[in-house]
Amino acid sequence: MTWELILRVALVAVAFLTLPLLVGQTEHKVMAHMQARLGPMYAGAFHGWAQLIADGVKFAQKEDVTPRAADGPVFRLAPAVALLPYLLVLLVIPLGPGDLVGQPLDVGLFFVLAVVGVGVIAVLMAAWASANKYSLLGGLRAAAQLLGYELPFVLSAASVAMAAGTLSLPGIVAAWEPWWLLWQLPATIVFFVSGLAEIRRPPFDMPIADSELVFGYLTEYTGLRFAFFLLAEYVGIVVISALTAALFLGGWHGPWAESVGWLWMLLKTGAVAFVVIWLRVSWPRLREDQLQRLCWLVLVPLALAQLVLTAGVRVALS
Amino acid sequence: MSIPGAGLGKGLAVTLKTLVTPSTTQQYPDVAPELPPRSRGVIALREENCTVCMLCSRECPDWCIYIDSHKEEVVVPGAARPRQRNVLDRFDIDFSLCMYCGICIEVCPFDALYWSPEFEYAEYDIRDLMHDKDRLGEWMATVPPPPPHDPLGEPSKEETAVAKRASAS
Numbered sequence: 001m002t003w004e005l006i007l008r009v010a011l012v013a014v015a016f017l018t019l020p021l022l023v024g025q026t027e028h029k030v031m032a033h034m035q036a037r038l039g040p041m042y043a044g045a046f047h048g049w050a051q052l053i054a055d056g057v058k059f060a061q062k063e064d065v066t067p068r069a070a071d072g073p074v075f076r077l078a079p080a081v082a083l084l085p086y087l088l089v090l091l092v093i094p095l096g097p098g099d100l101v102g103q104p105l106d107v108g109l110f111f112v113l114a115v116v117g118v119g120v121i122a123v124l125m126a127a128w129a130s131a132n133k134y135s136l137l138g139g140l141r142a143a144a145q146l147l148g149y150e151l152p153f154v155l156s157a158a159s160v161a162m163a164a165g166t167l168s169l170p171g172i173v174a175a176w177e178p179w180w181l182l183w184q185l186p187a188t189i190v191f192f193v194s195g196l197a198e199i200r201r202p203p204f205d206m207p208i209a210d211s212e213l214v215f216g217y218l219t220e221y222t223g224l225r226f227a228f229f230l231l232a233e234y235v236g237i238v239v240i241s242a243l244t245a246a247l248f249l250g251g252w253h254g255p256w257a258e259s260v261g262w263l264w265m266l267l268k269t270g271a272v273a274f275v276v277i278w279l280r281v282s283w284p285r286l287r288e289d290q291l292q293r294l295c296w297l298v299l300v301p302l303a304l305a306q307l308v309l310t311a312g313v314r315v316a317l318s
Numbered sequence: 319m320s321i322p323g324a325g326l327g328k329g330l331a332v333t334l335k336t337l338v339t340p341s342t343t344q345q346y347p348d349v350a351p352e353l354p355p356r357s358r359g360v361i362a363l364r365e366e367n368c369t370v371c372m373l374c375s376r377e378c379p380d381w382c383i384y385i386d387s388h389k390e391e392v393v394v395p396g397a398a399r400p401r402q403r404n405v406l407d408r409f410d411i412d413f414s415l416c417m418y419c420g421i422c423i424e425v426c427p428f429d430a431l432y433w434s435p436e437f438e439y440a441e442y443d444i445r446d447l448m449h450d451k452d453r454l455g456e457w458m459a460t461v462p463p464p465p466p467h468d469p470l471g472e473p474s475k476e477e478t479a480v481a482k483r484a485s486a487s
């Protein structure tokens with residue numbers, strides 16, 4: 001029993017360390033080819049497969065600078081706070097049918113939504129503790145954005161929980177049926193878009209906005225701590241993609257799900273992650289007012305309407 | 319009336335199309351770049367064509383051509399008196415100043431200067447960018463033959479002149 005637990009946690013840790021690198025490398029290559037470039041070609045000899053490892057080594061060698069005016073402990077703690085929630089979330093996302101999940105949790109969805117929200121605190125810690133006006137501006141933007149988008153994020157997730165009648169993530173995936181794709185389509189879109197905003201990916205990268213704010217709340221970070229924030233961003237992609245796949249795209253459902261369900265889950269996650277990268281390459285950044293307008297005037301009403309629809313269909317079915 | 323969000327879709331389509339189109343990047347240090355004819359890499363000197371007329375040096379916008387010469391007497395058998403001839407002592411181009419305008423090549427009345435597409439002559443010391451006449455002469459081997467006449471372009475001046483003369487007579 002203990003050994004099984006250790007094995008599960010170790011596997012989740014391995015996924016936590018490899019999947020983001022995979023997504024990062026895919027982003028390098030996909031973005032390059034979308035811009036008619038080749039991207040990394042030298043590191044590791046074959047199409048630059050070891051580029052991110054080389055980057056990691058480089059980050060580890062860099063000087064770890066804490067600005068004199070910075071609030072030291074908070075400043076140093078922020079990267080860990082940014083990274084840890086995603087690790088915890090990975091623990092409860094089901095990979096395959098049956099018992100193929102890090103830790104089955106009855107309130108899995110609730111747990112996920114609560115823990116993902118901790119990311120806001122990491123951003124605010126980084127922003128306030130940096131003693132830098134650009135960091136502060138970026139952090140305040142991030143706070144406004146993350147608090148705003150938390151609402152449609154939670155509402156759309158609530159819709160699918162209501163449809164499945166359970167808060168357990170494996171339970172939701174098990175209850176999923178293909179026609180939900182249509183039924184839950186608005187919630188899918190709302191969840192994905194607000195998920196993008198939650199992890200501050202373009203076109204929602206207003207808090208970082210390198211053309212206005214240097215690098216937002218990351219301005220003062222160097223070396224390994226900066227690498228942690230970057231890693232958190234890529235784990236964020238993995239988490240949001242996996243959640244979208246698990247909640248709305250049927251997770252491990254697919255032909256021969258009993259044997260290769262985990263492959264379906266990974267494929268769907270990969271496809272959503274590809275879309276995340278694709279949107280980054282194609283679309284310009286949203287302005288702050290457009291960002292808030294999209295959240296409050298489009299996504300929140302859409303999510304509420306979806307809730308009404310879900311409740312109606314549920315009542316009609318039962 | 320356009321559909322709202324059509325531009326977003328178009329943006330996605332463009333990037334997706336670029337993604338599946340093979341990239342034309344040439345990986346330079348591994349692969350020699352395909353340079354177009356008349357590439358302006360370095361200036362080559364054909365020393366025997368130079369008459370030290372100094373036109374190139376005087377036309378050079380940033381004065382990066384240095385020429386020294388002396389006169390020699392050439393005794394031509396049967397002539398009433400010896401002739402004089404310019405001998406080139408020094409012909410340097412300072413490529414740290416050169417802006418590759420090509421005016422010297424245009425202006426040379428005796429075709430002593432040519433464009434060569436070679437471009438790999440970077441130096442660690444800026445003073446080594448001064449190429450003397452021997453080094454400029456070595457570049458002559460890399461000068462490509464002139465590209466063939468563009469079949470769709472204007473006919474050459476010689477051709478039009480001949481045609482005009484033929485129609486006049």
